[in-house]
Amino acid sequence: MSLTALLQNCARSFPDGTRALHPTTLEFAAGSVTALLGPSGCGKTTTLRLLAGLAMPDAGGRVLFDGTDVTGLPVEQRGIGMVFQNYALFPNRDVAGNIGYGLEVRGVPKAERTARVAEMLRLTRLEGLGHRRVDQLSGGQRQRVALARALAPAPRLLLLDEPFGALDARLREALRAELAALLATLRITTIFVTHDQAEAMALGDQVVVMQSGRVLQQGSPRAVYQQPANRFVGQFVGTLNHLGGDRFCRPEALRPDPAGTLGGVVLVSFFEGGHTRLHLRPEVPGAEGEWVLNLGGTVPAAGSRMTLALDSAAVLHLPA
Amino acid sequence: MARRSESAGPFLLRAALLAPALVLLLAFFLLPLAKLAMLGFEGQGYWAAITAPRSLRALRDTVLLSAAVSFSAVALAAVVGHFLARRRFPGRRLLVAMLTLPMAFPGVVVGFLVILLAGRQGLVGSVTEALFGERLVFAYSFAGLFAGYLYFSLPRCIATIMAAAEALDPALEEAARSLGARRWRVVRDVILPGLAPALVASGAICFATAMGALGTAFTLATDTSVLPMLIYTEFTLATNLGVAASLSVLLGATTWVVLALARGASGSLAANA
Known part of the structure; x- marks a missing residue:
């Protein structure tokens, strides 16, 4: 057939x-x-x-x-x-x-x-x-x-x-x-x-x-x-958050955690029904652009600082 | 309903806006036509003028010639127009520009060109004499008229059909091919139906123009007579206004009827397709 x-x-x-x-x-x-x-x-x-x-x-x-x-x-x-x-x-x-x-x-x-x-x-x-x-x-x-x-x-x-x-x-x-x-x-x-x-x-x-x-x-x-082959593929198929250098992660690899090691300031949030999409300014040396993360429930207001934990197994090393 | 009362309100304004158009219609179209129709009753009257063997023969010849020219021009223009719309090649723009050149020539010039081509001293004659020892001369017959009429009809047809072909979605042809249609099926099922309105429109203009063409016929026709020439002769040489007017009405009415029939036929064709 x-x-x-x-x-x-x-x-x-x-x-x-x-x-x-x-x-x-x-x-x-x-x-x-x-x-x-x-x-x-x-x-x-x-x-x-x-x-x-x-x-x-x-x-x-x-x-x-x-x-x-x-x-x-x-x-x-x-x-x-x-x-x-x-x-x-x-x-x-x-x-x-x-x-x-x-x-x-x-x-x-x-x-x-x-x-x-x-x-x-x-x-x-x-x-x-x-x-x-x-x-x-x-x-x-x-x-x-x-x-x-x-x-x-x-x-x-x-x-x-x-x-x-x-x-x-x-x-x-x-x-x-x-x-x-x-x-x-x-x-x-x-x-x-x-x-x-x-x-x-x-x-x-x-x-x-x-x-x-x-x-x-x-x-x-x-x-x-x-496992995107490079940065372009990673960005085209989904969203990439830059962690500095050639290190990136997907939005779901970041989660709010008071004991976390990463920080960011909420720039803007978009309520999308099932979840809210947050844009953060990363407070990590070398990290460029904005981070995106999807959260359920109530979310911090724009301007507030968040502490985040990273699932280290989910870090992607992507050459330019 | 609200809309209706609104539109009924400024009736005077509408009438005032329409007035210039109505005056023009009356002055340049309806009144002269009415006068022409009235003129036809003078002298021998309509019946005699229209049923005279000379008029009937001229009418028949004119209709046949115009129909043949229209069909040929539309068929040729469909091929050329579609080709020019789809293909890109060096010199294409120049060629398209040159194709519109004959539109500017008066009928007399077209007739002159046909004589140069197929007249007694013409190119075709010289070539055939060299090849077969006999001069082929067809400028002064219906073949010559046909060539001349075709020459001035083609540019208009090509321009119209090319525009329509450019508007045809090439994806339709690709879709038909992807479903297994070979070249001629694509032409029959996609291209011709897509071009049909343009083919009918340009054919109609072609027919009407050919029916009324005088200059070319005047230059060429020694063995033949077409209706516009007959009208010209009656009007200027014989100053027989009544006959000229009745023949004019006959020419107009015939053209109108043939075009109406063609539109009807193409309309029902499109509905069936």
């Missing part, structure tokens, strides 16, 4: 010679869900387009699906499913027409197509909307139509470009859970691009952190969070 995708030594240059992607080798295991995470311009979308066949790697790069070289195959012959950033739904077709397009192109008979479209509508909870025009749908519904359309021809590789990019925050979280459940049932190899670390951590079995056309780290969300 699903396949193993491999990018082998793939680079991608602009005509002027600048690199969108430096030579990169990445493996995406069959059935896994991988997040390509990074700021804009980091090469994540380029990586996705290389996998899709919408872009060709520079000479020397190869794209392999289950060991078969597909580098020369254009997107229409790769048998992938793709969800585009703004969904790219066909405005001249209704919901069912959009979902059934991939089957229509493949010459699937009408009866079979109708059945499959109905199945996809059910799977993405769009029952009863088959004859809606796509411009009459909400953002969340459009996203589900795009997903259903990509999945209808039963692709062995699913690629999603910022699948939640066009949605508001509340909807994002709801749809994220929905997509996670759907991917878990389908067990289809999935690769998605995002600049949102929470999304990457929540959905991906694996996270690939990228910056300026290079892969900085590849691993499980837990590993990337707990």
Whole structure:
């Protein structure tokens, strides 16, 4: 059902010679869900387009699906499913027409197509909307139509470009859970691009952190969070508190403790419901910037001094 | 309801604001048209002028020529416009600028260009004589008219369609391809429906312009007669105002009906798609 995708030594240059992607080798295991995470311009979308066949790697790069070289195959012959950033739904077709397009192109008979479209509508909870025009749908519904359309021809590789990019925050979280459940049932190899670390951590079995056309780290969300490869990864995936020199820690490694050895002055606090986010000015020689820490219950007022203890096992040594 | 009474209030103000437009409409559009329509009853009257074999033949030729030119111009412009909108290559801006050049030429100049190309001393003639020993001359026939009309129609069509193609989301084409659509499916299912409004609009303008074109026909047509030329002849040479007016009304009405039919057809096409 699903396949193993491999990018082998793939680079991608602009005509002027600048690199969108430096030579990169990445493996995406069959059935896994991988997040390509990074700021804009980091090469994540380029990586996705290389996998899709919408872009060709520079000479020397190869794209392999289950060991078969597909580098020369254009997107229409790769048998992938793709969800585009703004969904790219066909405005001249209704919901069912959009979902059934991939089957229509493949010459699937009408009866079979109708059945499959109905199945996809059910799977993405769009029952009863088959004859809606796509411009009459909400953002969340459009996203589900795009997903259903990509999945209808039963692709062995699913690629999603910022699948939640066009949605508001509340909807994002709801749809994220929905997509996670759907991917878990389908067990289809999935690769998605995002600049949102929470999304990457929540959905991906694996996270690939990228910056300026290079892969900085590849691993499980837990590993990337707990052992970031460098300062950039640490800062991009979560928050880092600087302890001086190359020593850093995560917010949860600090806790209020009268017997503690570290001190800081509360600058500002943000009540976030379940917890309060505090920003402190560290009173530790060499510590730069602000510390962030999340506390439950009542918190000290701005301006007050706090004594903190540090879980020394959680100290991260990160080179610049 | 509140909104309604508000809008009814400043009725005088609205009337005053609309008045200049109404006066213009009346003075430059409705009155001359009415006068033209009235003129048609003079002399032999409408029926005779319109049913004369000469008028009918000219009408048929004009409609066929204009339709052929519109279809060809739109088809060519769709290919060229989409290409120019999507591809970036050296000299592209210059090419686009040059494509709009023929828009400035009067019909007479276009006719002159066609004569230079396919007239008795024309380029095509010289080449065919050298190759086959016979001069190919088509400037003075319908082929020549077709070439001339196409020449001045293309730039307008390309400009309109290029703008529409630039507004098409390239992700739609990529989406269709990712679902397995080959080149022609993408053209049929994504590009043509996306360009349809621009194709119909530019086709309609093209048709109306071709129906009324005089200069090119005047320069070229020795074997042929199109309706605007007939009107010109009746008006200036024969000073037969009644016939000229009835033919004018015929020309206007025919163009209007054909365009209305085309809009209706494209509307139902879009609804079915």
